[in-house]
Amino acid sequence: MTDKITEIVETIAKQARQAALKTAALTTEQKNAALMRLADLIEENEALLLNENARDLSAARALDLAKPMIERLTFTSERIAGIARGVREVAALPDPVGEELEQTVRPNGLDIRKVRVPIGVVGIIYESRPNVTIDCAVLCLKSGNACILRGGKEAFHSNTALAELISRALRDSGLPEHAVQLIPTTDRYALNQLLKLHEYVHCIIPRGGEGLIRFVTDNSRIPVIKHYDGVCSVYVDKAADPELAVSITVNSKAQRVSVCNAAENLFIHEEAAIKLLPDIAQALAEKGVELRVDDLAAAILKDMKTVPATEEDYATEYLDYIISIKVVKDIDEAIACINRYGSGHSEAIVTEDKTAAQTFFTGVDASTVYHNASTRFTDGNEFGLGAEIGISTDRLHARGPMGLRELCTYKYVVHGTGQIK
Amino acid sequence: MTDKITEIVETIAKQARQAALKTAALTTEQKNAALMRLADLIEENEALLLNENARDLSAARALDLAKPMIERLTFTSERIAGIARGVREVAALPDPVGEELEQTVRPNGLDIRKVRVPIGVVGIIYESRPNVTIDCAVLCLKSGNACILRGGKEAFHSNTALAELISRALRDSGLPEHAVQLIPTTDRYALNQLLKLHEYVHCIIPRGGEGLIRFVTDNSRIPVIKHYDGVCSVYVDKAADPELAVSITVNSKAQRVSVCNAAENLFIHEEAAIKLLPDIAQALAEKGVELRVDDLAAAILKDMKTVPATEEDYATEYLDYIISIKVVKDIDEAIACINRYGSGHSEAIVTEDKTAAQTFFTGVDASTVYHNASTRFTDGNEFGLGAEIGISTDRLHARGPMGLRELCTYKYVVHGTGQIK
Numbered sequence: 001m002t003d004k005i006t007e008i009v010e011t012i013a014k015q016a017r018q019a020a021l022k023t024a025a026l027t028t029e030q031k032n033a034a035l036m037r038l039a040d041l042i043e044e045n046e047a048l049l050l051n052e053n054a055r056d057l058s059a060a061r062a063l064d065l066a067k068p069m070i071e072r073l074t075f076t077s078e079r080i081a082g083i084a085r086g087v088r089e090v091a092a093l094p095d096p097v098g099e100e101l102e103q104t105v106r107p108n109g110l111d112i113r114k115v116r117v118p119i120g121v122v123g124i125i126y127e128s129r130p131n132v133t134i135d136c137a138v139l140c141l142k143s144g145n146a147c148i149l150r151g152g153k154e155a156f157h158s159n160t161a162l163a164e165l166i167s168r169a170l171r172d173s174g175l176p177e178h179a180v181q182l183i184p185t186t187d188r189y190a191l192n193q194l195l196k197l198h199e200y201v202h203c204i205i206p207r208g209g210e211g212l213i214r215f216v217t218d219n220s221r222i223p224v225i226k227h228y229d230g231v232c233s234v235y236v237d238k239a240a241d242p243e244l245a246v247s248i249t250v251n252s253k254a255q256r257v258s259v260c261n262a263a264e265n266l267f268i269h270e271e272a273a274i275k276l277l278p279d280i281a282q283a284l285a286e287k288g289v290e291l292r293v294d295d296l297a298a299a300i301l302k303d304m305k306t307v308p309a310t311e312e313d314y315a316t317e318y319l320d321y322i323i324s325i326k327v328v329k330d331i332d333e334a335i336a337c338i339n340r341y342g343s344g345h346s347e348a349i350v351t352e353d354k355t356a357a358q359t360f361f362t363g364v365d366a367s368t369v370y371h372n373a374s375t376r377f378t379d380g381n382e383f384g385l386g387a388e389i390g391i392s393t394d395r396l397h398a399r400g401p402m403g404l405r406e407l408c409t410y411k412y413v414v415h416g417t418g419q420i421k
Numbered sequence: 422m423t424d425k426i427t428e429i430v431e432t433i434a435k436q437a438r439q440a441a442l443k444t445a446a447l448t449t450e451q452k453n454a455a456l457m458r459l460a461d462l463i464e465e466n467e468a469l470l471l472n473e474n475a476r477d478l479s480a481a482r483a484l485d486l487a488k489p490m491i492e493r494l495t496f497t498s499e500r501i502a503g504i505a506r507g508v509r510e511v512a513a514l515p516d517p518v519g520e521e522l523e524q525t526v527r528p529n530g531l532d533i534r535k536v537r538v539p540i541g542v543v544g545i546i547y548e549s550r551p552n553v554t555i556d557c558a559v560l561c562l563k564s565g566n567a568c569i570l571r572g573g574k575e576a577f578h579s580n581t582a583l584a585e586l587i588s589r590a591l592r593d594s595g596l597p598e599h600a601v602q603l604i605p606t607t608d609r610y611a612l613n614q615l616l617k618l619h620e621y622v623h624c625i626i627p628r629g630g631e632g633l634i635r636f637v638t639d640n641s642r643i644p645v646i647k648h649y650d651g652v653c654s655v656y657v658d659k660a661a662d663p664e665l666a667v668s669i670t671v672n673s674k675a676q677r678v679s680v681c682n683a684a685e686n687l688f689i690h691e692e693a694a695i696k697l698l699p700d701i702a703q704a705l706a707e708k709g710v711e712l713r714v715d716d717l718a719a720a721i722l723k724d725m726k727t728v729p730a731t732e733e734d735y736a737t738e739y740l741d742y743i744i745s746i747k748v749v750k751d752i753d754e755a756i757a758c759i760n761r762y763g764s765g766h767s768e769a770i771v772t773e774d775k776t777a778a779q780t781f782f783t784g785v786d787a788s789t790v791y792h793n794a795s796t797r798f799t800d801g802n803e804f805g806l807g808a809e810i811g812i813s814t815d816r817l818h819a820r821g822p823m824g825l826r827e828l829c830t831y832k833y834v835v836h837g838t839g840q841i842k
Contacts, residue, residue, distance in 0.1 A: 021760055025783045104805050110794060112804055119816050120786065202816050223644065223817045244839045251841035339442055361834050362446045365541065373531055373837025382842075383533055383833070384525050395540050395623050395830040396644045397818040409816040412804070413782050416794025418665045420672035421803075 002189055009193040012148055013200035015178035016121045020146035022176045024118045028095040030175065031142055035091040038138070038169035042084040045165060049080055052161035053130070060154055072129050073154055083134050086387060090138045093386040096404045097144045111415040116408045118144035120202040123194055124389075125150045125216055127208035130158035136205075137166050137180045139389050143407035146179045148201065150194065152208075153186035160184070195220040205402075207390055225402070228393040229317040230260030230345035232375045235334040235360065236276060237351035238269040244372055245276045245350050246283050251374040252348060254287040258319050260391065261346045261378040265314055266325045267334040273300055273327045281306075281325075289321045296327035314341040331356055335363040342366060345393060346375040367393065367400035423610055430614040433569055434621035436599035437542045441567035443597045445539045449516040451596065452563055456512040459559070459590035463505040466586060470501055473582035474551070481575055493550050494575055504555050507808060511559045514807040517825045518565045532836040537829045539565035541623040544615055545810075546571045546637055548629035551579035557626075558587050558601045560810050564828035567600045569622065571615065573629075574607035581605070616641040626823075628811055646823070649814045650738040651681030651766035653796045656755040656781065657697060658772035659690040665793055666697045666771050667704050672795040673769060675708040679740050681812065682767045682799040686735055687746045688755040694721055694748045702727075702746075710742045717748035735762040752777055756784040763787060766814060767796040788814065788821035 023031075042049070053075040060070050102114040122145045124136045133149055140147035151159040163182035170177050183190050195204065198221045205225050206216040217224050234252050236245045252263035268277055277300050281291055285304065292309035293301060313324040314337065328334045331349075338347050348370035349360040357371040368378045378401060380388020385403025392398040398406040444452075463470070474496040481491050523535040543566045545557045554570055561568035572580040584603035591598050604611050616625065619642045626646050627637040638645050655673050657666045673684035689698055698721050702712055706725060713730035714722060734745040735758065749755045752770075759768050769791035770781040778792040789799045799822060801809020806824025813819040819827040 021784070021786060024786070106803070106805055110798060110803075223815065225817070241839075247839065247841050255842050357836075363442070365442060365445070366832065368833040368835060370835045371837060373835055373840040374842050376842040377531060377835065377840065378833075382527070382531075384527055394644065396646070399830050400833050409820050411787065412789040412799075412821050414789060414791045414794055414798065415778075416792060418662075418668065419794040419798065420668050421676050421795050421797040 005185060005187060005190050006193050008185070009183065009190050010197065012178075012181050012183060013121070013194065013197040016146040016148050016181060017200040019176035019178040020118065020120045023141065023146055023179050024097070024120075024144045026144060026175065030173065031095070031144070032091045034141065034169050034173035034175050035087050035138055037172050038134075038166060039084040039087040039091070041165045041169055042080060042087065042134070045161075046077060046080050049158065049161055050075055050077075052157040055157040056130075056155055065154065069128055069154065073158070075130070075158065079131070083131050087134060087138050090142050090386055093142065093404060095142065096408050101410055108419050109417060110419055113413045114410050115413050116405070117411050119407060119409050121146050121148065121200055122407065123148045123150070123201045123204045123222065125191065125204065125206045125208070125212065127152040127212060128154045130155040130162060132207060133159045133162045133182070134166075135387050136389060139387055139404060139407060141179060143404045145407055146176070148181050148183065148194065150183045150191055151186070156186055192219060195222060198222045205390055225390070225392050225398055226394050227260075227390045229343050230262070230393075231265070231315060231317050231341060231343040232261060232263045232346045233265035233267055233338050233342055234263045234348045234350065234375065235331070235338065236266065236268040236272050236280070237331060237349055237353060237356050238271040239353035239356060240269075240272050240276065240350040241352055241372075242276055242279070245272065246280050248348060248350050248372065248374050249280050250283045250287060252376060253284060253323050254289055254321065255374070255376055257321055259376075260317075261375050262319070263348070263375050264316065264318050264324060265337075265341065266323055267328050267337050268297075268325065269331070269334070270296070270327050270329055273297065277301065277325075277327075284323060287321070289323050291323060291325060293325045294327060297325045300327075317343070331359055332363075335360060339363075339365050343393060345391075346370065346378040348373060348375050367391070426606060426608060426611045427614050429606070430604065430611050431618065433599075433602050433604060434542070434615065434618040437567040437569050437602060438621040440597035440599040441539065441541045444562065444567055444600050445518070445541075445565045447565060447596065451594065452516070452565070453512045455562065455590050455594035455596050456508050456559055458593050459555075459587060460505040460508040460512070462586045462590055463501060463508065463555070466582075467498060467501050470579065470582055471496055471498075473578040476578040477551075477576055486575065490549055490575065494579070496551070496579065500552070504552050508555060508559050511563050511808055514563065514825060516563065517829050522831055529840050530838060531840055534834045535831050536834050537826070538832050540828060540830050542567050542569065542621055543828065544569045544571070544622045544625045544643065546612065546625065546627045546629070546633065548573040548633060549575045551576040551583060553628060554580045554583045554603070555587070556808055557810060560808055560825060560828060562600060564825045566828055567597070569602050569604065569615065571604045571612055572607070577607055613640060616643060619643045626811055646811070646813050646819055647815050648681075648811045650764050651683070651814075652686070652736060652738050652762060652764040653682060653684045653767045654686035654688055654759050654763055655684050655769045655771065655796065656752070656759065657687065657689040657693050657701070658752060658770055658774060658777050659692040660774035660777060661690075661693050661697065661771040662773055662793075663697055663700070666693065667701050669769060669771050669793065669795050670701050671704045671708060673797060674705060674744050675710055675742065676795070676797055678742055680797075681738075682796050683740070684769070684796050685737065685739050685745060686758075686762065687744055688749050688758050689718075689746065690752070690755070691717070691748050691750055694718065698722065698746075698748075705744060708742070710744050712744060712746060714746045715748060718746045721748075738764070752780055753784075756781060760784075760786050764814060766812075767791065767799040769794060769796050788812075
């Protein structure tokens, strides 16, 4: 059995490598034609998709899976239409392949250009949402990559049906059929085997909970682009506009608490704390947010219900209606707190002082820093990347929301006239 | 003992992280002042450096190290002057930090900029050349990174003396003293400990032989940018200029055989083989290059001394006066051979046909592709990067010669006017 799985996974990887050499050379028109065909096929096969999805859903109910998980797993006519629309949106995005990033002509006449090219073969490991199958396939295809998809067992039938539509779209458009392949088993052993095949697979992107990401990182011989947690913070400066201090803090924390770009901490300048913290705290409490506070904040909020914050709290990703609050003596302390407790995801300063904003931007070590805006905007769509393949909390290769460009590397293209050394 | 080493390495890593938060915010002038001070100190301390180097050399001779290794280890007045000159050259390079890579204003008014920033803490693991201590320190410093250096035991006294000069330059210029730190032991255990500290160290760059690179890759919890072997090829097309076919092949193979960008393979179009291969082979033989050939090439070169090539030969990095030759039926076969046997380093096509050159550029999967120029140009200096920190054979983050820009990541800097979601 394990020998058989090893063979299947290795065959898929080798086929992907061969397909990638071809997809790298496809024209924009060829790629877009396949995407448009796929969008049509998704719409035409709504009944099939709903049927296959129903098989996953009944298995999920039989296993008594948690409601939010079943919700994520569920297809509706509307969601299927949304998936098709998303495919057409990616087709409409500019093609990143072939973009010239830099050019120089050397004194010896060599013309050296840094040109964007696909990474090659991208492996994507994900959990229950079946729409990820399409999102990742179309982003990889548009950026000229071949991809190997390994979805979660809860969505197995939905994923298999979607992968079959992708294969048909590739065949119908004359593209390499192995440009997108789904691993036909959710056995963990297959994943382990895939993570060893660095000769054929050039990059692994895990999408899911921390357990999955840690498993992949610990076991991969292939470079992994990770998406760890978001311990994001809002800093309310002494020069903060009072209304923005309230609206940005409340939106960052409570607009949707279960996401990685939601704020977990509020750091507030001591001068602002006296004037603004009661209003901010009141607005948070009205949204049902528990306030974990340091001594100074507790004193200022003595008429409200608060909980003492521990050191640990400031480094915790609650993903819940809880916020940790700390009064700081100046912006430098705020920056130090963010660099100490934060996870380098998204951090906001609320201030009318442009110099303070600049100090914050330079000093805070994070993928995205905001001045007078909510942390909730860290997202591929909000950034205009079209769809996103993930949000990187790494520093190498890609940081923050990853779109088509981040699915590319570059090569140096050098034109000479006989130069030798 | 091991507890003590663990503590030392962890202290160094923590200090580096704190220093990196400061070096990221330094102005170009501050960084350049420290570099110019360092160049002066190197010149002023020539006698000290020669003395410390003599200690390494006498130990090396006592251990009967190989001559090329002793040669690499040796300082002379001229080399020391060259090191100081190299430092001033890096000071003169443009500062990559703060460069805006992309900018977009979203429909909601958010102004989103992708800005180049340092990676953070870079660990550099290298072998016997002590000049690497300075090269890496100055490149990291100029790009706003803190670095941790771990040199080889053969150069321990030379490295320690250089590191002391770097510390003095940092102190004299008011820069964070821990921006550059040398691990004060060459115990392998210390390296193992360093490779675990992903919380503080963001990137590892090993420079040295394949054994070192493999050890680092296999043991690191920190992302590694690798520099593996170079199995580079020249393809002589049917439309090749006869003189360039000879000069580029000979230069790529034999100008210096021990380097990663030297060619190991010649693929030649069958029409060109009949006309040009005898002259190319003759010129290679005159340089003392052994010819390992397929059957067709053997037939064409029947009057010359040749050796039959095995499949293995085409995938071998000889680093020696040996070349593998294969006659191909067309450019597609040449591209397929390069993608199959090559290591994705540097590949050249010799042709007067621009369409063929374009086909080669698109089809060949390598960090650098050349049209009518020698593969030997893949090098930071030749590419105008100033010094180089290495040549990446990876695809993620950096590919090919790595200079100051490749020692950076980016952050998104977002200006708002109160936007919430």
